[in-house]
Amino acid sequence: MLQQAPSPLRVRVAGYVALTKPRIIELLLITTVPTMVVAQRGLPSGWLMLNTVIGGTLAAGGANAINMYVDRDIDKVMERTKGRPLVTGVMTPRAALTFAIAIEVLAFAYLWGLVNLLSAVLGVAACLFYVFIYTLWLKRTSTHNIVIGGAAGAAPVLIGWSAVTNSLGWAPIVLFAVMFYWTPPHFWALAIKYKDDYASVDVPMLPSVVSLKKTASRIVVYTVILWALTLVFSPVADMGNLYLGAAIVLGGVFTAMTVKLYRDPSTKLAMKVFTYSITYVTLLFGAMALDQLVRHA
Structure with a gap:
């Protein structure tokens, strides 16, 4: 039919x-x-x-x-x-x-x-x-x-x-910084796949103007800073052990994946980093909410 x-x-x-x-x-x-x-x-x-x-x-x-x-x-x-x-x-x-x-x-x-x-x-x-x-x-x-x-x-x-x-304060500012530093690794990993697309329209997205190795090195740097900021958020926002444990593990996995990409730059690994970056932010913020709901139940 x-x-x-x-x-x-x-x-x-x-x-x-x-x-x-x-x-x-x-x-x-x-x-x-x-x-x-x-x-x-x-x-x-x-x-x-x-x-x-x-x-x-x-x-x-x-x-x-x-x-x-x-x-x-x-x-x-x-x-x-x-x-x-x-x-x-x-x-x-x-x-x-x-x-x-x-x-x-x-x-x-x-x-x-x-x-x-x-x-x-x-x-x-x-x-x-x-x-x-x-x-x-x-x-x-x-x-x-x-x-x-x-x-x-x-x-x-x-x-x-x-x-x-x-109102605003230090906790939301640190959280803003977390998302600010999460964005480049997330987007650059995807942009590696479409670097020729960006080059075709003269948009200087990082992977289209520098080598894959250099892009991967930037991704590692931003991911390490991101990981550090998620740990800083814990005392600043008075978070509990559930959040802190999730931030340590999730950030460690993210960093390890980006280091692997740096050592062996490829579109396939870049897309794995991109996919995990979405999982990462979903689980991190989920753990953040669960931490508070459990502690203040």
């Missing part, structure tokens, strides 16, 4: 969803809720968690959609991005930009009205940083693009913390 072709409306809706890069948002939200649990020293209000997640999703989605609008010229050249909605013509660039700005404004209003003003400001600030500093400036001009640009992806931990406490 032949499957019915999706309706134009369904295709458009799917296209708008794709503009927000939902898989990236999913990864960002993995860090938000556990951060809220640590800030609360227990389980926050269900409504507060839901509203923070919704507002954060809208803010990140708007930033990602603007990124796709700006990068539509190179997306149509790169093999990895040829299926994106602005390349396939699902909607016009103007419609995409209008959608992006609309959900970003909605994100600010939503977070301000249902969470707090500080979280709303942080959400929009992260969007502006991602669009103007990373997308419009650094991405096409500097090998430090994903290093500095990664600050936008680290913002959800600040939003999660401020949603609970309506």
